[in-house]
Amino acid sequence: MTIYYVALGIGILAGIGGQILLKVGASAPDFVSQLTRPSTIAGLALYGSAAFLYIVALRKIPVSVAFPSVSLSYAIVAVAGHFMFGEPFGLKQIGGIALIMGGVVLINQT
Numbered sequence: 001m002t003i004y005y006v007a008l009g010i011g012i013l014a015g016i017g018g019q020i021l022l023k024v025g026a027s028a029p030d031f032v033s034q035l036t037r038p039s040t041i042a043g044l045a046l047y048g049s050a051a052f053l054y055i056v057a058l059r060k061i062p063v064s065v066a067f068p069s070v071s072l073s074y075a076i077v078a079v080a081g082h083f084m085f086g087e088p089f090g091l092k093q094i095g096g097i098a099l100i101m102g103g104v105v106l107i108n109q110t
Contacts, residue, residue: 004060008069011053015073018046020080068107075100 021043028034057066075097082089 001060004057007053008057008061008066011050011057012070012073014046014050014053015070016076016080018043018050019073019077020084021046023081023085065107069104071100072104 021039025034025037025040025043028037028040034040054066054070078087078089078093078097081087082093
């Protein structure tokens with residue numbers, strides 16, 4: 001069972017990396033050049049890897065546990081966006097992240 005949780009965890013990390021790379025690619029002057037930037041292509045590849053790992057995880061982890069666990073990526077990307085791109089991060093973001101984290105902890109209780 002551990003291997004499936006490892007696949008889920010690595011999939012979550014791949015999704016986070018993909019999102020960050022897509023944000024880096026978004027600084028292109030137009031949409032077409034954004035699509036051809038190496039960061040965008042790598043970000044899409046990481047998203048594909050994340051989907052593959054999620055499929056592996058779903059073999060043994062119930063979707064009612066696995067899918068909400070993926071929401072951890074939203075919290076981590078919000079924090080990374082603040083530190084890497086100077087995006088806002090106030091009490092609303094902190095409160096939302098706390099709720100996400102609490103929900104994931106509750107869902108993963110056995």
